[in-house]
Amino acid sequence: MDVLEPVTDTRTTVARSHGVEVRLEGLVRAFGPTRALDDVSITVNPGELVALLGPSGSGKTTALRVLAGLERPDQGRVVIDGEDVTRVSAHRRGIGMVFQAYSLFPTMTALENVAFGLRLRRMRRPARTARAHELLELVGLGQLADRRPHQLSGGQAQRVALARALAIEPRVLLLDEPLSALDAAVRVRLREEIRRIQLELGTTTVFVTHDQEEALSIADRVAVLRAGRLEQLDTPTQIYHRPATPFVASFIGRANRIPAQMTENGRLLVLGHEIDAPTADLAPGTRHVALMRPESLTITPAPDGTGRILGLVFRGASTDVTVAWPTLPDPLVVTLAGEPTADLAPGARVEVVPRGTVLFVERAEERP
Known part of the structure; x- marks a missing residue:
């Protein structure tokens, strides 16, 4: 997922993205008789963080996988920065992804894990090492660069995974329930850290979660899904105080x-x-x-x-x-x-x- 277009080796500072627009247009994805996505349309503005929220089976993860290029929609389009990428392979979409499972390489240090995607792009060692150090500092783990995954806590490992996704300077960052495996106190701290970093870098971000508090606290806007359909897309305040449907009123809070x-x-x-x-x-x-x-x-x-x-x-x-x-x-x-x-x-x-x-x-x- 981290393989993108070549990155120059002259950049040694963490750059701020200008953000790109992401559009899901009329997405339909069926698995047998079940429509996991049923005519879903969502626009994510440049630099915005939108949370996809819903119960199990609502279609939020399917929507994320279609956006990432890991699933092909039966109908509809995925448009990133004005480009129709519906038929473009996952590694050419300019997307970084952080999963619930950290998926770190166990034999690599934190620094090597973060630098891995840059090595695939043939960035020279001094430049990629410098960039990996900067990303680890950004997520607050600069002092743990030499530790391997088994020497990190769950929250620390997830920060390394986030730094690895950001190292390639993705056009879009996708977070698939990245905090659900962590305990409550760590979840709160890490979601605040994710939001700080996202605002600092300005990266367009889509965050999938089933945790209402998480969605309402971290997102610019929340998309509430139910049985493959979009019930409401609005700010957290509007979602909570002015729900568009009885389901949203009952599900949120x-x-x-x-x-x-x-x-x-x-x-x-x-x-x-x-x-x-x-x-x-x-x-x-x-x-x-x-x-x-x-x-x-x-x-x-x-x-x-x-x-x-x-x-x-x-x-x-x-x-x-x-x-x-x-x-x-x-x-x-x-x-x-x-x-x-x-x-x-x-x-x-x-x-x-x-x-x-x-x-x-x-x-x-x-x-x-």
Whole structure:
């Protein structure tokens, strides 16, 4: 994957890319009767980091493999920097790729692993050694240049893999769930490092992940996929606060599903309280399901309250309170800032009131 056009041996500093535009146009890829990609179109702007997010089987890895040239689409085009590369072989697309498995050469040092692609391009030893050192410094591993993969931690090995992909100055960087094999603390540090490096170099990047927090924290925009189709492509803020479909509202973060009814005055009746409806297209008297974030609900102790607290989960800056509600099949989840008061304990009777905005309203019989 690292074999590209020849690289001159005169460059000894890590260059900043101007970024290129990447377009996936109407991609279709079928495996038997299953369409892994079903008319997917995504544009990645120059220098942008776009995360492909979705559950297993959503098509995100297939989209990445088609972009990389490891899969051939049945229909559609892949365009990089204005060039149709759909029929161009993988090693001629100018792409660097980092996989979940580090795929480092076990008998080579970190420095030799990073310099490997440059050696294939016949860059002279002094120049490629200098460049490999610079890339290791960029990922914070300059002092570990002489270590072999078995002497590195998982996070360090993944940094070496990232440096190796960047050494060839790819037009596009592809990251295929590169952090999923690492523990939580290392994942957070490394994703921040990846974002820092990507911004510093300006390389157009596509990042595949199933981790919502990862996608929302690292990406300029997020493409949410489901069953081979693109549900929404937007900024993390828009994806979270203004989901385009019920699936996005339910998949990203958490959402309570609460029965609702449109009133004659154009408002939405939720948990016995009227709140603003997210759209004016709903007929009065019609029954719906309102999707609301846990932080859009408030909770107060009430001896004769409708709800009953089932449990609490303290998360440091917030507390999640699970509340049984007699008219709902599933408990409500309410997120409170900080610690709960002493009268909010398991078994306590409470009232839950909607105070925030409704994410999405769907017909009562619909289900994402």
